[in-house]
Amino acid sequence: MAEYAIEIEKLVKKFGDLTAVNEISLKIKKGEIFGMLGPNGAGKTTTINLVLGLIKPTSGKILVNGLDIKKEGEAIKQQLGLMTQETVVEGELTAYQNLEIFAQLYHVPLDEQPKRIKEALEESELTSFANKKAGTFSGGMKRRLELVKSMIQHPSILILDEPTTGLDIQNRQNMWKHIRELNKLGVTIILTTQYLEEADALCGRIAIIDHGKIKAMGTVSELKRVIGSGRILEIVPEAHTDVPAIVAILKTAFKLRPEVKNDKVTAIVEVGNEERVMSKLLAALNRKKIKIASLGMHMPTLDDVFIALTGASTRDTTHSDTSSRMDSMMRGMSGRG
Ligand SMILES: Nc1ncnc2c1ncn2[C@@H]1O[C@H](COP(=O)(O)OP(=O)(O)OP(=O)(O)O)[C@@H](O)[C@H]1O
Ligand SMILES: [Mg+2]
Numbered sequence: 642m643a644e645y646a647i648e649i650e651k652l653v654k655k656f657g658d659l660t661a662v663n664e665i666s667l668k669i670k671k672g673e674i675f676g677m678l679g680p681n682g683a684g685k686t687t688t689i690n691l692v693l694g695l696i697k698p699t700s701g702k703i704l705v706n707g708l709d710i711k712k713e714g715e716a717i718k719q720q721l722g723l724m725t726q727e728t729v730v731e732g733e734l735t736a737y738q739n740l741e742i743f744a745q746l747y748h749v750p751l752d753e754q755p756k757r758i759k760e761a762l763e764e765s766e767l768t769s770f771a772n773k774k775a776g777t778f779s780g781g782m783k784r785r786l787e788l789v790k791s792m793i794q795h796p797s798i799l800i801l802d803e804p805t806t807g808l809d810i811q812n813r814q815n816m817w818k819h820i821r822e823l824n825k826l827g828v829t830i831i832l833t834t835q836y837l838e839e840a841d842a843l844c845g846r847i848a849i850i851d852h853g854k855i856k857a858m859g860t861v862s863e864l865k866r867v868i869g870s871g872r873i874l875e876i877v878p879e880a881h882t883d884v885p886a887i888v889a890i891l892k893t894a895f896k897l898r899p900e901v902k903n904d905k906v907t908a909i910v911e912v913g914n915e916e917r918v919m920s921k922l923l924a925a926l927n928r929k930k931i932k933i934a935s936l937g938m939h940m941p942t943l944d945d946v947f948i949a950l951t952g953a954s955t956r957d958t959t960h961s962d963t964s965s966r967m968d969s970m971m972r973g974m975s976g977r978g
Pocket of ligand 2: 726
């Protein structure tokens with residue numbers, strides 16, 4: 642028996658000039674909940690489509706439960722369940738009929754089908770809606786139906802492409818509960834998400850992906866260590882504040898490396914220096930009459946790691962600063978994951 646559910650080695654996918662997946666290598670152990678975290682266009686769905694054999698890689702290797710997808714695509718198909726990024730329940734069909742179609746598609750034996758469908762309806766808390774048209778369901782109900790639909794052939798690996806994007810917090814947490822329950826039954830789960838909070842809540846390990854590359858990989862606490870023992874300084878400017886002026890002060894007077902995202906300025910500050918930086922910074926801002934809404938210091942969150950590694954805002958601001966910092970962080974992280 643293979644130790645790993647998925648092994649990906651130097652996977653590359655090009656669409657013309659665009660390299661959507663750029664030498665991704667990772668191993669996912671059986672029973673893990675593994676997260677692929679990345680912004681729009683990072684290459685998450687493309688990686689998933691490659692693992693599912695829906696598209697062919699430009700180069701690289703993929704093993705599913707030890708089987709090479711190039712040679713054993715058919716055998717692998719039964720072992721993988723997929724919940725796609727877009728909701729695809731058939732609105733004109735009932736919940737029951739939606740599940741039935743999938744059971745047939747995945748060749749669930751006819752005499753087994755009613756039992757599987759009953760279970761799926763129970764798991765998704767949709768038993769009393771079995772004969773209602775799926776088109777009338779709320780977003781959360783549709784996603785739950787999709788989740789159990791993707792499990793109808795009892796795959797050992799379940800791939801969830803942004804399972805909660807677009808859901809409100811209540812439906813999101815409900816979806817998390819169902820994902821955890823499936824995992825407890827022994828299902829290996831790979832999910833993609835744009836939500837740091839979701840990766841933090843669900844995943845044992847996370848790969849942070851941007852521009853088709855893995856920027857960092859590890860447990861949440863390992864990733865947080867990327868920031869070292871630092872604390873995060875966070876400045877929220879007022880509406881018409883001169884943000885570049887704040888950035889300049891942090892760079893020149895404090896030798897920090899600030900990032901700007903969602904109109905907030907953050908920077909990593911070494912432990913022990915917090916109070917000195919805070920008081921001096923307040924004085925400097927006052928002197929220059931720069932108005933701010935708030936100034937604070939917090940322990941690093943996965944969000945901060947994400948900003949530090951992807952330079953999330955650097956797509957629309959400068960790039961060089963972040964990439965040099967990322968290089969030094971990646972050196973610090975090497976050997977992990
Ligand atoms: N069939 C295709 N032909 C050309 N380019 C493609 C194709 N599929 C994806 N891309 C491009 O590859 C890159 C990665 O896309 P992908 O859909 O994998 O990103 P993603 O991480 O899933 O993003 P999102 O969070 O928006 O779903 C994007 O720049 C996208 O435009
Ligand atoms: Mg996607």
